[in-house]
Amino acid sequence: MSIIMATVDQYVTDDGWWFLSCICHEQVVPDSPAYYCERCNKHVLMITPRFRITFHVTDNTGSATFLMHDSVAAEFFGIPCSKMLEFGENVGMSSYVPDELLNMVGKCYLFKVFSKVGAGCDGEKCYPISKINDDEELLGRFKRHNSVVIKLDTPSVSKYMSILEKLH
Numbered sequence: 074m075s076i077i078m079a080t081v082d083q084y085v086t087d088d089g090w091w092f093l094s095c096i097c098h099e100q101v102v103p104d105s106p107a108y109y110c111e112r113c114n115k116h117v118l119m120i121t122p123r124f125r126i127t128f129h130v131t132d133n134t135g136s137a138t139f140l141m142h143d144s145v146a147a148e149f150f151g152i153p154c155s156k157m158l159e160f161g162e163n164v165g166m167s168s169y170v171p172d173e174l175l176n177m178v179g180k181c182y183l184f185k186v187f188s189k190v191g192a193g194c195d196g197e198k199c200y201p202i203s204k205i206n207d208d209e210e211l212l213g214r215f216k217r218h219n220s221v222v223i224k225l226d227t228p229s230v231s232k233y234m235s236i237l238e239k240l241h
């Protein structure tokens with residue numbers, strides 16, 4: 074796992090930013106009058122919306138696609154996906170993208186990133202993140218450190234990581 078400082082340059086719209094899930098967290102497909110869950114192999118009535126946000130990020134060494142799962146996004150935005158969707162009810166659900174998400178474009182963040190490529194993105198490599206942080210002091214420290222990608226097995230980084238953990 075690494076901490077990476079990078080700028081969000083694009084929100085990836087292909088799959089939207091949320092999906093309907095079964096209680097097992099698998100995506101369900103509508104199958105009137107209920108929903109079908111492939112993992113549970115049955116029709117389900119208990120469904121809940123969950124965040125699944127992908128965005129493109131760059132730093133001065135390259136670019137990547139990051140994937141923000143439900144728990145990470147809910148913690149970062151401070152509200153669950155169902156609450157976020159309520160704000161969009163008046164503007165048409167299919168095309169609604171919350172300002173909280175659009176406002177991330179152009180901003181620099183610290184990302185705690187799993188180094189293994191995750192599933193869920195077609196084509197390009199996609200890395201799930203386990204934390205996102207926009208604390209200015211932390212970002213400043215990282216800039217002074219002049220490191221874009223820092224591996225966690227170096228001692229200097231565990232210090233940063235502990236701050237990151239403390240803030241969230």
Ligand SMILES: [Zn+2]
Nearest residue numbers: 095097110113
């Ligand atoms: Zn299920």
